[in-house]
Amino acid sequence: xxxxxxxxxxxxxxxxxxxxxxxxxxxxxxxxxxxxxxxxxxxxxxxxxxxxxxxxxxxxxxxxxxxxxxxxxxxxxxxxxxxxxxxxxxxxxxxxxxxxxxxxxxxxxxxxxxxxxxxxxxxxxxxxxxxxxxxxxxxxxxxxxxxxxxxxxxxxxxxxxxxxxxxxxxxxxxxxxxxxxxxxxxxxxxxxxxxxxxxxxxxxxxxxxxxxxxxxxxxxxxxxxxxxxxxxxxxxxxxxxxxxxxxxxxxxxxxxxxxxxxxxxxxxxxxxxxxxxxxxxxxxxxxxxxxxxxxxxxxxxxxxxxxxxxxxxxxxxxxxxxxxxxxxxxxxxxxxxxxxxxxxxxxxxxxxxxxxxxxxxxxxxxxxxxxxxxxxxxxxxxxxxxxxxxxxxxxxxxxxxxxxxxxxxxxxxxxxxxxxxxxxxxxxxxxxxxxxxxxxxxxxxxxxxxxx
Amino acid sequence: xxxxxxxxxxxxxxxxxxxxxxxxxxxxxxxxxxxxxxxxxxxxxxxxxxxxxxxxxxxxxxxxxxxxxxxxxxxxxxxxxxxxxxxxxxxxxxxxxxxxxxxxxxxxxxxxxxxxxxxxxxxxxxxxxxxxxxxxxxxxxxxxxxxxxxxxxxxxxxxxxxxxxxxxxxxxxxxxxxxxxxxxxxxxxxxxxxxxxxxxxxxxxxxxxxxxxxxxxxxxxxxxxxxxxxxxxxxxxxxxxxxxxxxxxxxxxxxxxxxxxxxxxxxxxxxxxxxxxxxxxxxxxxxxxxxxxxxxxxxxxxxxxxxxxxxxxxxxxxxxxxxxxxxxxxx
Numbered sequence: 174x175x176x177x178x179x180x181x182x183x184x185x186x187x188x189x190x191x192x193x194x195x196x197x198x199x200x201x202x203x204x205x206x207x208x209x210x211x212x213x214x215x216x217x218x219x220x221x222x223x224x225x226x227x228x229x230x231x232x233x234x235x236x237x238x239x240x241x242x243x244x245x246x247x248x249x250x251x252x253x254x255x256x257x258x259x260x261x262x263x264x265x266x267x268x269x270x271x272x273x274x275x276x277x278x279x280x281x282x283x284x285x286x287x288x289x290x291x292x293x294x295x296x297x298x299x300x301x302x303x304x305x306x307x308x309x310x311x312x313x314x315x316x317x318x319x320x321x322x323x324x325x326x327x328x329x330x331x332x333x334x335x336x337x338x339x340x341x342x343x344x345x346x347x348x349x350x351x352x353x354x355x356x357x358x359x360x361x362x363x364x365x366x367x368x369x370x371x372x373x374x375x376x377x378x379x380x381x382x383x384x385x386x387x388x389x390x391x392x393x394x395x396x397x398x399x400x401x402x403x404x405x406x407x408x409x410x411x412x413x414x415x416x417x418x419x420x421x422x423x424x425x426x427x428x429x430x431x432x433x434x435x436x437x438x439x440x441x442x443x444x445x446x447x448x449x450x451x452x453x454x455x456x457x458x459x460x461x462x463x464x465x466x467x468x469x470x471x472x473x474x475x476x477x478x479x480x481x482x483x484x485x486x487x488x489x490x491x492x493x494x495x496x497x498x499x500x501x502x503x504x505x506x507x508x509x510x511x512x513x514x515x516x517x518x519x520x521x522x523x524x525x526x527x528x529x530x531x532x533x534x535x536x537x538x539x540x541x542x543x544x545x546x547x548x549x550x551x552x553x554x555x556x557x558x559x560x561x562x563x564x565x566x567x568x569x570x571x572x573x574x575x576x577x578x579x580x581x582x583x584x585x586x587x588x589x590x591x592x593x594x595x596x597x598x599x600x601x602x603x604x605x606x607x608x609x610x611x612x613x614x615x616x617x618x619x620x621x622x623x624x625x
Numbered sequence: 626x627x628x629x630x631x632x633x634x635x636x637x638x639x640x641x642x643x644x645x646x647x648x649x650x651x652x653x654x655x656x657x658x659x660x661x662x663x664x665x666x667x668x669x670x671x672x673x674x675x676x677x678x679x680x681x682x683x684x685x686x687x688x689x690x691x692x693x694x695x696x697x698x699x700x701x702x703x704x705x706x707x708x709x710x711x712x713x714x715x716x717x718x719x720x721x722x723x724x725x726x727x728x729x730x731x732x733x734x735x736x737x738x739x740x741x742x743x744x745x746x747x748x749x750x751x752x753x754x755x756x757x758x759x760x761x762x763x764x765x766x767x768x769x770x771x772x773x774x775x776x777x778x779x780x781x782x783x784x785x786x787x788x789x790x791x792x793x794x795x796x797x798x799x800x801x802x803x804x805x806x807x808x809x810x811x812x813x814x815x816x817x818x819x820x821x822x823x824x825x826x827x828x829x830x831x832x833x834x835x836x837x838x839x840x841x842x843x844x845x846x847x848x849x850x851x852x853x854x855x856x857x858x859x860x861x862x863x864x865x866x867x868x869x870x871x872x873x874x875x876x877x878x879x880x881x882x883x884x885x886x887x888x889x890x891x892x893x894x895x896x897x898x899x900x901x902x903x904x905x906x907x908x909x910x911x912x913x914x915x916x917x918x919x920x921x922x923x924x925x926x927x928x929x930x931x932x933x934x935x936x937x938x939x940x941x942x943x944x945x946x947x948x949x950x951x952x953x954x955x956x
Binding site for chain 2: 367428445606610
């Protein structure tokens with residue numbers, strides 16, 4: 174049992190290595206014995222301009238910039254392209270705009286060489302200062318090759334600072350996920366239903382904030398409070414209109430899950446229909462200036478978001494542990510049949526869970542709207558991260574959802590620091606989700622017998 | 626309103642290439658969900674790995690077309706192993722969450738700018754369908770009065786419906802075999818099957834692979850018919866629409882997914898055309914404050930969502946299904 178995960182991990186790593194493009198060709202650079210052919214093309218160069226394949230080089234000197242801060246083009250520098258056999262393919266000086274497009278016959282590996290003797294005064298190669306680069310060409314389109322000129326090493330913030338900043342951002346996103354995840358976990362715990370419409374409950378909170386703020390002219394904080402209440406009412410109405418009747422009809426869990434998918438589609442399309450497809454802003458706190466705390470930049474609204482999230486989560490947890498209704502909810506989550514026979518009105522408790530869960534998710538939407546503004550699919554984009562968080566912590570457990578959310582938030586924000594491409598930073602949490610199912614499917618805090 | 630135009634749009638979609646892609650993907654989901662009770666919410670991921678398996682083999686790595694197809698068909702099997710090993714021993718909703726997450730990972734990685742040299746970034750890959758188009762025996766377009774198809778569409782439709790027919794034949798033959806009966810028993814009561822000495826995990830894995838390969842065929846056909854492979858085509862909504870198509874026709878029926886896809890696209894395209902006409906022109910039938918033409922394209926999705934809910938509540942067996950066969954509860 175323990176060997177399999179290791180083997181799988183190894184297979185994944187090999188797969189990732191195979192994905193890394195073009196690195197295998199780096200050592201095929203031919204000996205640089207062709208500078209003379211560059212100046213006077215002794216052999217007539219074939220015309221490849223019809224092939225559709227080409228190498229495009231644009232040279233800009235970052236040390237010289239015009240009034241708008243655009244780097245100045247470097248004209249008249251000879252660029253030579255040779256193929257994998259060292260055969261000359263084309264050679265041409267860069268034009269007035271600093272760019273040149275050299276057609277090539279087709280796919281393959283090409284070496285692009287820059288003649289440093291033709292570089293104008295004041296322009297020096299920077300970075301690794303390579304004069305030739307070998308590039309793989311795979312697509313029928315101009316292949317851009319870059320040479321760095323005149324960049325005077327801009328010192329980024331240190332690793333420690335960046336890490337601290339990412340941790341704070343991750344904490345913020347993690348807390349927002351935690352609110353929504355708490356809602357999902359409560360509903361799953363008491364009804365066994367994996368709610369695929371949960372993302373839309375978050376969006377509901379965001380859009381309700383927007384409506385109260387822009388439509389009724391309330392200040393953002395008051396609008397957020399109204400949206401929180403509206404989300405609770407929405408959850409109550411949902412249970413009364415859809416989920417309650419379905420429970421009483423004895424509809425299976427899987428069938429209900431597919432109903433939630435239909436409901437998600439319905440809600441998302443209605444949001445897009447009424448709200449439009451673009452991102453809209455609230456009236457306040459849109460671009461708030463960040464303050465420095467030590468070396469970390471935090472805006473006031475971000476502190477507000479974190480404080481609200483922490484306070485609401487704490488109150489919820491205390492209420493679940495101490496109040497009558499909280500105990501009833503945990504009892505129903507533990508064993509519905511036993512709770513019913515002990516005199517609890519299970520259906521009533523579940524209605525309250527829907528109310529509470531939707532209100533919490535709505536609040537997550539309110540905070541997300543203040544942080545990142547409002548869009549019709551803002552919650553849908555968060556849904557998978559919430560699933561990952563809740564599964565990581567243990568489906569149906571309250572504390573697990575909290576820990577899982579914080580881990581997921583921090584992993585997705587800190588991933589780019591450790592080499593995860595920023596454009597796919599959501600991949601990290603989703604891979605964690607798959608790995609956690611492999612080694613500990615009940616999650617960090619879940620009990621093994623729940624999974625079966 | 627021009628009903629001829631509505632009928633044309635509805636029929637060309639219902640009989641055309643889009644319905645074929647859905648039919649193939651839904652046949653795969655039928656093996657997973659209908660026969661074995663596995664909740665695969667990542668069918669678009671299976672389609673994507675196969676589609677890009679072919680496109681990247683041919684375009685990026687210059688391999689022959691036939692080898693590309695073989696690689697493409699192997700990819701969903703690999704994905705099924707990677708996803709199945711951790712989740713098939715667990716409760717049904719874990720597989721659902723893992724597969725939906727995997728399909729998003731696959732889509733994001735395929736579209737990432739960092740892998741542009743291999744997968745072409747968000748624009749995807751082209752120039753791999755030459756060998757497929759060269760096989761086209763048709764010389765001119767076909768005009769049937771109400772509907773007409775271009776030369777390329779005609780070729781894709783011929784290939785596509787042949788694939789659908791073959792897939793149905795395979796599913797029909799497998800599901801009446803002893804192997805298929807074991808799958809159905811797993812859906813009904815896993816523990817009972819286990820107590821009879823069957824290796825439930827192994828059967829589920831085989832079902833996941835088989836359905837994944839059908840999904841892969843759908844992905845390959847999808848990129849061949851439009852001669853380009855774009856990562857955003859393989860998003861999670863696609864999987865949900867394929868489920869809708871399967872449930873309309875009726876799960877656990879050989880022809881359920883096929884009929885379902887035809888009806889699904891007939892309705893989606895027909896509704897789209899009706900609302901498009903209602904809101905078009907200088908003096909549209911629908912007042913501007915109620916519905917603009919951008920909103921008109923969304924009405925069908927609202928109807929679709931509502932339809933999926935009502936279908937699952939009131940007639941979970943779909944049009945042809947048997948209610949007793951779909952009494953699943955996922956434990």
